[in-house]
Amino acid sequence: MVQKVQASDFYFTPNLTQDTILFQQYLSIDDHCEYNSSVLWxxxxxxxxxxxxxxxxFMAQLLLQDFNSTYLLAFSMDDENKRGLSFYANKPEATPEQLEGFREALECKGMDKSEIMYTDWKKDQCEPLRRQHQLERKKEPDSSPGPPAGGHSSEPPSP
Structure with missing residues (x-):
């Protein structure tokens, strides 16, 4: 079953000494919010x-665009049934030029424009949880980045 994501936003907290990123994602699906937190290597x-x-x-390839405020993540590009290309901008509404750059990248990767699923920031259901997490982070005595309350970190399996 495919879930319809109405709005999505996330935050990256990089740890440059360990080459990791704390990834925190808020997804608005129907009338509720889903929150995910994990470590990216x-x-x-x-x-x-x-x-x-x-x-x-799970792997994703980072593809930078000509615009400083946008980038793409490519997933499973060798598998036609699982492949995906996600477009990210630093603002809720992308400019026409940014969207055109995404469409060109989609075409370059052999995907069709009909496969695009759009989100609508106006349908965001996560603002209360996002605000709660921000308040909790401000109260933490240690300012080092870590998983916020309600999240989890994924560790790689031991060799």
């Missing part, structure tokens, strides 16, 4: 990010 040599979930490794 940065692989500088091939511009990929990885995450472990239930012992399984």
């Amino acid at each position: 940065v692989h500088r040599e091939n511009a990929t990010l990885s995450r472990y979930d239930s012992g399984k490794k």
